[in-house]
Amino acid sequence: MNPEGFRAVTEFVAASALVVVRGELDLATAPALDDALTDVIDRGARALVLNVADLAFMDASGLRVLIAALNRVGPDGGTLSLRAVSKPVLRLLELTGFTHLAEVLQDEGHDHLGREQTGEALVAAAVGVARSAGSAQRRTVTAIPANNDVVDGALRLVVTLAQVTIGGADGVSVSLRRQGQLSTVAASDQTITDMDTGQYATGQGPCVSAAVEGRWFHVESLDDEKRWPDFIPRARSLGINSILSTPLTASGTPIGALNIYSRTSGAFAPADQQLATIFAAEASKILTDAGVDVTPDELAEQIQHALETRQHIAQAQGLIMSRDGVTPYEAYTTLRRVSANSGVSLADVARDLVSSVAATPQPAPMDDRP
Amino acid sequence: MTARSNQLEDGRKTAGLSHGELWMRYFELGGMSTPLQLEAILYGALVATASDHDLIAHALNERFVELGGNHPIPYAADTDEP
Numbered sequence: 306m307n308p309e310g311f312r313a314v315t316e317f318v319a320a321s322a323l324v325v326v327r328g329e330l331d332l333a334t335a336p337a338l339d340d341a342l343t344d345v346i347d348r349g350a351r352a353l354v355l356n357v358a359d360l361a362f363m364d365a366s367g368l369r370v371l372i373a374a375l376n377r378v379g380p381d382g383g384t385l386s387l388r389a390v391s392k393p394v395l396r397l398l399e400l401t402g403f404t405h406l407a408e409v410l411q412d413e414g415h416d417h418l419g420r421e422q423t424g425e426a427l428v429a430a431a432v433g434v435a436r437s438a439g440s441a442q443r444r445t446v447t448a449i450p451a452n453n454d455v456v457d458g459a460l461r462l463v464v465t466l467a468q469v470t471i472g473g474a475d476g477v478s479v480s481l482r483r484q485g486q487l488s489t490v491a492a493s494d495q496t497i498t499d500m501d502t503g504q505y506a507t508g509q510g511p512c513v514s515a516a517v518e519g520r521w522f523h524v525e526s527l528d529d530e531k532r533w534p535d536f537i538p539r540a541r542s543l544g545i546n547s548i549l550s551t552p553l554t555a556s557g558t559p560i561g562a563l564n565i566y567s568r569t570s571g572a573f574a575p576a577d578q579q580l581a582t583i584f585a586a587e588a589s590k591i592l593t594d595a596g597v598d599v600t601p602d603e604l605a606e607q608i609q610h611a612l613e614t615r616q617h618i619a620q621a622q623g624l625i626m627s628r629d630g631v632t633p634y635e636a637y638t639t640l641r642r643v644s645a646n647s648g649v650s651l652a653d654v655a656r657d658l659v660s661s662v663a664a665t666p667q668p669a670p671m672d673d674r675p
Numbered sequence: 676m677t678a679r680s681n682q683l684e685d686g687r688k689t690a691g692l693s694h695g696e697l698w699m700r701y702f703e704l705g706g707m708s709t710p711l712q713l714e715a716i717l718y719g720a721l722v723a724t725a726s727d728h729d730l731i732a733h734a735l736n737e738r739f740v741e742l743g744g745n746h747p748i749p750y751a752a753d754t755d756e757p
Contacts, residue, residue, distance in 0.1 A: 365702060396710055520741040557696045611703040618705045634726045638752045641733050645746050650737055651704060
């Protein structure tokens with residue numbers, strides 16, 4: 306918004322760095338902060354402290370820079386800490402789950418600019434963090450505890466309940482992403498575990514799609530199924546014919562799926578789908594209450610995806626504006642109407658439009674107005 | 676609450692989206708308001724511009740399509756209401 310007003314001032318002591326960030330952190334200014342953080346990380350800083358008392362505004366592009374920094378220092382046991390976070394910025398950090406990934410404090414530590422935290426105090430803090438990195442798990446970067454017995458037990462209960470309640474179910478499982486990998490936490494039998502494993506191995510299937518896209522996938526009959534060509538033969542060899550995968554979320558972010566399998570095609574009636582949704586909601590509540598968080602990678606991916614989609618939409622909007630000589634709002638309305646009329650998401654409409662124009666030297670006339 | 680903000684907030688609840696989830700979707704579609712501003716719009720404390728209203732409505736409608744529904748939230752561009 307105001308690149309001139311933005312400043313990132315760095316003080317650097319041993320393995321720790323204090324960065325005082327001022328102004329507005331958005332698409333225009335994020336690269337400046339990225340440069341400042343890259344610089345201190347390259348110089349060996351592993352404990353990054355950002356004083357953001359005078360940061361008036363931050364959007365997702367700023368968040369992306371913070372996550373990138375966290376990802377770079379994290380593997381070496383480094384930390385990222387935000388100090389003097391204002392309410393609006395805190396809200397963004399909370400909404401996106403960032404508060405679970407890094408230390409976020411509303412108070413300022415010492416003086417207003419946090420200068421007293423530099424020098425010996427900061428080095429001492431960095432040493433303390435390094436010492437406790439092995440045991441205390443200050444950051445929850447590894448997200449789901451690898452073997453959280455309570456969570457797993459609760460999820461097994463959900464699986465059992467779903468199995469006995471949902472009429473068409475021959476088997477039920479819960480898949481969760483742990484340390485970036487989908488794995489089966491609870492399954493009613495070995496065939497069902499094999500079904501899940503087949504999907505992880507091929508990276509295809511309704512379970513993987515539900516866990517990634519956060520919406521449900523229903524395979525009424527594998528005979529007619531065209532999606533996931535690598536996975537379908539494996540499913541058929543295990544005797545499965547219909548599948549219903551419902552996403553599981555923690556704090557609103559998709560992190561797994563509740564999978565219901567049947568040997569019969571068309572086994573799941575609308576009432577069964579409703580039940581699956583209810584069980585998935587219960588499992589998601591368990592995961593959210595257990596403080597299961599998305600990892601920085603997943604969060605960064607989500608934000609990256611959102612930013613890419615925004616860019617495609619803006620490009621498509623620009624194309625329509627110059628093609629039709631209309632205002633941005635009218636161009637957006639055109640896009641949105643194409644999306645509504647075709648049932649294709651606005652993001653995909655924009656992506657298709659941009660790539661079709663990129664593929665043709667002379668933009669072909671497009672008949673996409675309602 | 677205005678009639679319009681009511682429609683959006685009711686739609687959000689029916690769609691089963693938290694304010695944060697709705698904001699992420701809205702942001703992805705090109706929205707420029709902060710999460711707090713979005714919440715204020717839904718509660719009727721801020722009046723949305725027509726384009727902001729349509730973005731929120733579309734974010735909700737795409738969610739309804741995912742859930743197997745139609746486009747129940749009307750757009751500002753399609754109504755006579757100023």
